[in-house]
Amino acid sequence: MTLRHFLTTQDWSRAELDGLLEQAAAFKRSRAGRQLEGKAIALLFFNPSMRTRTSFELGAHQLGGKAIVLAPGKDAWPIEFEVGTVMDGETEEHIAEVARVLSRYVDLIAVRAFPKFQDWSVDREDRVIHAFARHATVPVINMETITHPCQELAHIQALREHLGADLTGRKYVLTWTYHPKPLNTAVANSALLIATRFGMDVTLLCPDEDYLLDPRYMDFARQNVAESGGRLTVSHDIESAYRGADVVYAKSWGALPYFGRWDAERPVREASKHFIVDEAKMALTNNGLFSHCLPLRRNVKATDAVMDSPACIAIDEAENRLHVQKAIMATLAGQG
Amino acid sequence: MTLRHFLTTQDWSRAELDGLLEQAAAFKRSRAGRQLEGKAIALLFFNPSMRTRTSFELGAHQLGGKAIVLAPGKDAWPIEFEVGTVMDGETEEHIAEVARVLSRYVDLIAVRAFPKFQDWSVDREDRVIHAFARHATVPVINMETITHPCQELAHIQALREHLGADLTGRKYVLTWTYHPKPLNTAVANSALLIATRFGMDVTLLCPDEDYLLDPRYMDFARQNVAESGGRLTVSHDIESAYRGADVVYAKSWGALPYFGRWDAERPVREASKHFIVDEAKMALTNNGLFSHCLPLRRNVKATDAVMDSPACIAIDEAENRLHVQKAIMATLAGQG
Amino acid sequence: MTLRHFLTTQDWSRAELDGLLEQAAAFKRSRAGRQLEGKAIALLFFNPSMRTRTSFELGAHQLGGKAIVLAPGKDAWPIEFEVGTVMDGETEEHIAEVARVLSRYVDLIAVRAFPKFQDWSVDREDRVIHAFARHATVPVINMETITHPCQELAHIQALREHLGADLTGRKYVLTWTYHPKPLNTAVANSALLIATRFGMDVTLLCPDEDYLLDPRYMDFARQNVAESGGRLTVSHDIESAYRGADVVYAKSWGALPYFGRWDAERPVREASKHFIVDEAKMALTNNGLFSHCLPLRRNVKATDAVMDSPACIAIDEAENRLHVQKAIMATLAGQG
Structure with missing residues (x-):
């Protein structure tokens, strides 16, 4: 065996x-x-x-x-x-x-x-x-x-607790956010994998093409939606991405084309601080849930108002x- | 609730x-x-x-x-x-x-x-x-x-083991000692709180007024003696403070008026190395007990002779x- | 008691x-x-x-x-x-x-x-x-x-598992090996003690007299063989030391005469990289076992081939x- x-x-x-x-x-x-x-x-x-x-x-x-x-x-x-x-x-x-x-x-x-x-x-x-x-x-x-596959399961468990067992067709936004350091893509890769796996209508929202995830995970995601009946969209437009979303999952990550040359990436990153998850953006959603894997820098990745709102299920996800x-x-x- | x-x-x-x-x-x-x-x-x-x-x-x-x-x-x-x-x-x-x-x-x-x-x-x-x-x-x-409230209870438990359950009226000296670094006032604050709480006749012995503890704890101590029937005295005279003491509790701490400006405090501190607890001082007590919260620098805060004497109950306190x-x-x- | x-x-x-x-x-x-x-x-x-x-x-x-x-x-x-x-x-x-x-x-x-x-x-x-x-x-x-007496017992347990309970007379080689840093003599001292204690025919193989172990342990070893019926030989000749060995135990250590003056020892050490345990040396043994206390730098102290061979019992020793x-x-x- x-x-x-x-x-x-x-x-x-x-x-x-x-x-x-x-x-x-x-x-x-x-x-x-x-x-x-x-x-x-x-x-x-x-x-x-x-x-x-x-x-x-x-x-x-x-x-x-x-x-x-x-x-x-x-x-x-x-x-x-x-x-x-x-x-x-x-x-x-x-x-x-x-x-x-x-x-x-x-x-x-x-x-x-x-x-x-x-x-x-x-x-x-x-x-x-x-x-x-x-x-x-x-x-x-x-x-x-x-x-980060353990995080994936905790995330799905929290979504199911709040949205019911069948997540198929739910509008799911994985949004890049600013962070002063270029972070690991692990949780972003994982969110992409698991959201597509469970048949959701997934939008990967990020500043530009440089912030796409590694082709291995983009390919897995496409393969997953083909099997699960979900959908995968890439977007750089905040407003249309948030509109009608059932779930907003935030994560910061470093742009792969700049990997190891982080000084070159910094200006691009610094120009995208407006990707922060705030109340105005959440107001565009379908009374959407917000989550994050934690640790999260408040008022950098998401505002206090979002973190302290009933929409935030990050603590449930962490418990899970x-x-x-x-x-x-x-x-x-x-x-x- | x-x-x-x-x-x-x-x-x-x-x-x-x-x-x-x-x-x-x-x-x-x-x-x-x-x-x-x-x-x-x-x-x-x-x-x-x-x-x-x-x-x-x-x-x-x-x-x-x-x-x-x-x-x-x-x-x-x-x-x-x-x-x-x-x-x-x-x-x-x-x-x-x-x-x-x-x-x-x-x-x-x-x-x-x-x-x-x-x-x-x-x-x-x-x-x-x-x-x-x-x-x-x-x-x-x-x-x-x-x-350091856990230390307070351990300290009282050790005193009761050696002096009996009723500590009221016992002559208790909290003495400042030298230490090469300006330390936390936590255990000093705590000793002041708990000794006054249990009705002891408490003397705070320190080099000068600069080494008084924060007013919050001085006030709590005064309030405690008012309720417990104890007494609170501040002294800068080693000999009279030790005379007749039932308990000598030693601790070093940095002087609050110099907080964050430790270079300015150093000469004062260095001039007060004679506050070390030694056999001559302990001989002035009423066959008094000695204790300390540990860690303790030997021959700086207390001499080997005091630490190794039967009067020292620091190990009991630590166990507690x-x-x-x-x-x-x-x-x-x-x-x- | x-x-x-x-x-x-x-x-x-x-x-x-x-x-x-x-x-x-x-x-x-x-x-x-x-x-x-x-x-x-x-x-x-x-x-x-x-x-x-x-x-x-x-x-x-x-x-x-x-x-x-x-x-x-x-x-x-x-x-x-x-x-x-x-x-x-x-x-x-x-x-x-x-x-x-x-x-x-x-x-x-x-x-x-x-x-x-x-x-x-x-x-x-x-x-x-x-x-x-x-x-x-x-x-x-x-x-x-x-x-390192715990290692000693784990080592003997592993040898007994592979060679039987009676180790008397087994040809045992404790060989020095190169390592980029001067290491502790602890495991070498211990190997010497325990191998002589269990009556083995022990050879201490090292580059020269400077790599002999502290007289305290050399003396214990001599005393042990006198009692156990074993034998103790010092050798600087790789080939004769390995020939017919039942056990090769490798360890690097710093030469005591250079203790604390490691720059002076470096050239001697660097000139002795050929003490690495490799297949050619192991081929001289009596189908001998190889072990090491771990951690071991592969291809510095022993080659991959030796570490991955069935003769290597280092993992058993570690488990023990x-x-x-x-x-x-x-x-x-x-x-x-």
Whole structure:
């Protein structure tokens, strides 16, 4: 039997995703479980985290399991991911050993590894998580790399709670927003994947063509709408994009053509601060919901008024991280 | 019902504090409990900790609960506490979201947030913990900000163990000591509050008027002695202050008039190294007990001889952190 | 009754070590235990760790106990280890208080404290762990200082799994290898101690006399072979050392005569890169096993081919850390 990982929702069938969401809903009703009794998960953070750390560590505990939190390069040794390298630089240990040793100790390995933001052609290979999946002998979970599949499920769970189980045909706007730093495209990629997967009428709203997402994810999205009966539109016009929307999902990201040359991108980004989600824009929607993956800079990505309005379901979505991740851990740990 | 926090002992009646101390004594006799069964606490450390970390994490575990340790700005995102700010600086996330999301995950939130030591008029507002209390929907516990109420209870528990339950009228000296850095007034404020609360005859001993504590705490102390039948004296004379003391509690702190201008304070501080607690001073006491909140620089704040003498109850006080914090957690978590 | 620590295997009789290894083997067959029920261990890391952190934290959990992970100087206060010092420098807290307070909270204290690499005459006193053992009132476990006794037991367990319980007379090569930095001698000292203790025919292979280990460990090794019937040889000839070996154990370390003057050692070290463990060298052995304590720099200390060969038992050895440490914790905690 092939070992099942949770690296991207694209590897999981719609029925399987529905199954995870049902289990998540059950965990939301009743938190305790024994699915990880006597089992353990290693949480490897190459980047900081608040929600992910808390929800995974607590989720494992609530299922009777034990989470071990590691920060390689900080409280653990820096890791080499390239194959065949003469390791005479900074890295002290190869992923082959790290993954195999951890697989002896724990039953699941979860990894957060953001891009290095220097060369997108390298970052888009998502080497860290794939190296873990290749070398580990236990299931590997993506805690955000260049996609963020746990966030996807939490997002869909929150949408379903507010809009009903069938999201087909809902007008969904994924809007780019300004942020003083060029951020990861992970949550944008993920929103595109999952919204198209669930058959929504998706508009990707961004300042210009430079802010389109990587072709891999644009292609997945087109393939998803073909299968799900959804729709995918790219727009650079704020007003028409917001008009009639059922859902506005905001995220900032750096423009891929400027990847690693962020000084060149800055003027473009700075000229697009008006993409902030505010009450005027939300007033154009169909009494639409607003969400964001958090952390969110208030009055930069969205105004206080939007964040504090009843339309904002970002806190529900954040809570759901706990429930969906428990469903993922329980499912993967039950493969044995 | 209003949510009850543990931000300062001044918010709790003397009967309630006695109740916490009784429960702490019971936990000292028998460590295990189920009061946090199925519950969790987030421990947020904006500053380092050894005793507090260990005693809270272990205490939650001994009550059947789970502690999640977070260090915002280090392994989690830096947090914004001001309301209405355009968050285009260093902070990535607003307390409104942090507190509300954590409240979905856990049942208690404990916060350590020291002053920034630049402007006392800002630091004295104690914004971080109050922001958590305002935005969280679960009880918030003060793990040291500009007061240290957990230390207060641990201190009183240790005094009662050695002097008996009734501390009324005991001669209590809170002495400033030298330290190479200007430290937080938190434990000094707290000692003043709790010693006056329990009716002791309290002397605040410090080099000069510049080392008086903030008027808020001086006023609370005067109000406390009026109610408890205690006494409050300020002294700059070491010998008369120590003479006949039942308890000597030492702490170093920076002089508030020099707050943020520490170079100007240095000569004053450096001229007062003789405030060190040594055997000669302790010999003036009524066979007095010595304590300190720890960490303590030996031979700077107190000599080896004092620290290693039977009069020193600092280790008992440190142990009691575990017991009183369990009482606090159990009480707050039982509000539901 | 004297409190028993686990600071070095030399303090434990051969029968006691055999007992620990038997218990470790039992834990390998069945992970769950209740030996630490209601008990706790503090894990103090003055240096980074991946395997040690994970295996101790998880091991304590599997025995029903709770591990508290502390990093003094990072998330806890920097500690003073000298006696009688006027603590007006960087350290905020004395080991006397740290050890005594932790002893009130937990039942076991484990410490990782590498040398400072400035003055071997200081580092060889191993002050940190000995200060903990002197001041703590609970058992102290060495998680690697200038020896690494937990690694020793994991190593022997792995050798026994592959070669049978009786290791007497097995040809064992401890080979120095190149590494771009001068590393700790701890694992080399430990390999020398444990291999001679178990009666093997031990060869210490290193570039020249400067790479001999500290006389304390050379003397222990000679004393061990006298008692165990083993043999100790020093060699600088790669080919004859490898020929017929049953076990090749690799480790890099800095040459003690150059301690703290590492620039002077560099040319010698750089000239000895050919000590890398490769297939050609392994072909000289008696179908020998290869191991290393990890982390290992691939293609610097050993080639990919060796690491990925069936002869490599480094992953088994790493797994065994979990089992032997559980045996150590269970044994020490059971003293009460």
